[in-house]
Amino acid sequence: MLMRFYTVPTAKDARRSVVWAIWLIGIFYLFSLVIGYGAGALVGPAEILAAPGAVNSAAPLLAFELGGTVLLGIIAGVAFATILAVVAGLTITASASFAHDVYASVIKRGKVPPNGEVRVARITAVVIGAVAIGLGILALQAGINIAFLVALAFAVAASANLPTILYTLFWKDFTTQGALWSIYGGLIACIGLIIFSPVVSGAPVNELTGKSTSLIQDVDFSWFPLNNPGLVSIPLSFFLGWLGSRLSKERPDELKNAELEVRAFTGIGAEKAVQH
Template sequence: MSALGAAAAGTTVSPGSALLAADTVGKPAVNITIFALFVVITLVIVIRVSRGNRTAADFYAGGRAFSGRQNGIAISGDYLSAASFLGIAGAIALQGYDGFLYSIGFLVAWLVALLLVAELLRNTGRYTMADVLSFRLRQGPIRTAAAASTLAVSFFYLLAQMPGAGGLVNLLLGVSGETGQNVTIAVVGVLMIVYVLVGGMKGTTYVQIIKAVLLVVGAAVMTFWVLGKAGFDLSSLLGDAVAASPKGEAVLDPGVKYGISNLTKIDFVSLSLALVLGTAGLPHVLMRFYTVPSSLEARRSVVWAIWIIGCFYLFTLVLGYGAMYLVGADKINAAPGKANSAAPLLAFELGGTFLLGIIAAVAFATILAVVAGLTITASASFAHDVYNNVIKKGAADPESEVKVARITAVVIGVVAIVGGIFAKDQNIAFLVALAFAVAASANLPTILYSLFWKGFTTRGALWSIYGGLTSAIVLIAFSPVVSGKVDATGASASMIKDTSVDFSWFPLENPGLVSIPLAFLLGWLGSVTSREPLNAEKFAEMEVRSLTGAGAEKATAAAH
């Protein structure tokens, strides 16, 4: 019997036996039909809207033609990644309250984005984060550093999406083991590249809107279905979950994962700092603020996004404890993808083959849409910031710039496929938290300093970006996440599967507690030690423009 077949039957199996029996979790023909239908419909939409891609502004920012409501739904689609649906539901199902902390952190982070960056960035920039950072600093080195940071953050975020793809298609199609997951990750990468090459930001945005609606509706249906099984009594559901969990009542209290020792408590502080501050530094989220015609619509975008994302994260609480009760930890750990399979397994438990096919297809669509958004952001950053403004000194024509962006998208897709294969057994929410730490370390300090501190200099920006980026990546590389970590079963829980390989010296699983303050410190230190003359007039112009929107419409017109 397969791992998932055994899981469905209630038999305990080893996590390594990851073969899917089609007759125990539904019919692959039904699953692939539902998935193929979504891909075909979205590809048709992408091809149709791509006919309007005539300028760089069309490819990068969708022509700035989206309303605040449309962009808010698309932002929620960008933000509600595989981590939100698969990773958090799985984390709650296995760890209870500590898993829900991811939802809290992701949601609170939007308040930081709304209050500090959304409107100000829209008023100051044109396409990318580097437009803001280079507004009053030296163009060449700042744009190069910002592009490097954008590519790094996008890679870590892409790394977090790919593992869900392998486990999901194991659930969908009955493909077997490591080879099947690897092929699946490659297919996701190829589809992602197609979406970006054909549709640009406009096509990607429509895919995000469709996916966000399907995801929220699907999660809502499952949530009410789970509550219905508990008599629409949340207390009863939690009581049933406690009874089903081997950890008992501990799953309702903090500490199952992050309260074991003083070190895990510090790790939780580090994780919280990364989650709360990371959103305001995510390049693919920041780039969405440029797809609306005004700063007012940028604010409306974030308000819409907060409502949608907030409702969804409430759904994850019910889904996580519902999976704990109706599926069980043993079945989840036995399935391909482990924790990432909790939501699809719950769907199968509730509605059988049809609901599993729909939810798995929606989750797959989630991955496709998010990786497409990440890819277009990273490719736009390289083409606009490095190729046009650094290599061509701003003289590149829009056609050649878009061509470079498309070539970059292909390269990023290939790199993401390779990285995703290595990280496919990791919990997706956990991997996204690493991406948030890198974003908060490399991007947020320079954004805030650029917007609010007159004394900020080019040296300070470079020290902050490169220092925050390097420290975050180095600390991750030498943490237990990469080597030497084992899970409760004694199997490797790190990216390197051989538990005898241990080169970690940094004890925390998330580097945010060290790398984020270090980036702020380096930004300040680099600025106060710099002899670069301060351009007070340029800062005053930036301050007025960011706070009032004066000049933003002119930049929008110039972009066309």
């Protein structure tokens, strides 16, 4: 959704685009429930599990059941285009964010040589692609359904961002130190728990494939029992945000907090739409 801010001409159009994105994404996730239950009812669990891709083939099999090869071709084409768009968007966002926020702002502290950000963004895109391909190969060898990585991505994002957003909007005593503790603490805790969870090593053997469902086979260094650490890292991030704010010497600015609250809930005082 962040990409919507970079593909529209004005701030007003960006807000309208985000609203459309929220509705479309929400409807998509509701439809995923309908597609899953529909495939289970019309196609059958046995045929789905026996097909290449197992549960990932539920939607194509349902399309073939309802509309034959024509609908199957449409669904396959849409899925292929969606995969390309998502991968391209994630790669561009990650490489640009690293080049601008980390390299230019943190490492170089604004003193970036000409074309420095572009060069770093290109290198970052190559590195991200190589890491993604490597993890994909490990998942393929282990016979893992990589769809579960979506839930892990949501857990990481929520651990790093959700408490800060909610505290900023609804808690007037929230401070900069609380935000930093919440963001970095939640992010580090979530990634650390993933590394030491059955997702990476130590998962039991799958009866259908005869292999472990972990990314790394024949190794067990896991001690965290859950596949998704969100149940631990998200509450921990909330706690660190509260604790950091309480221990901070910074005094909250009540006027700015009131301004932010009015602007967030009414839009009054927001910047007018400008070309960018």
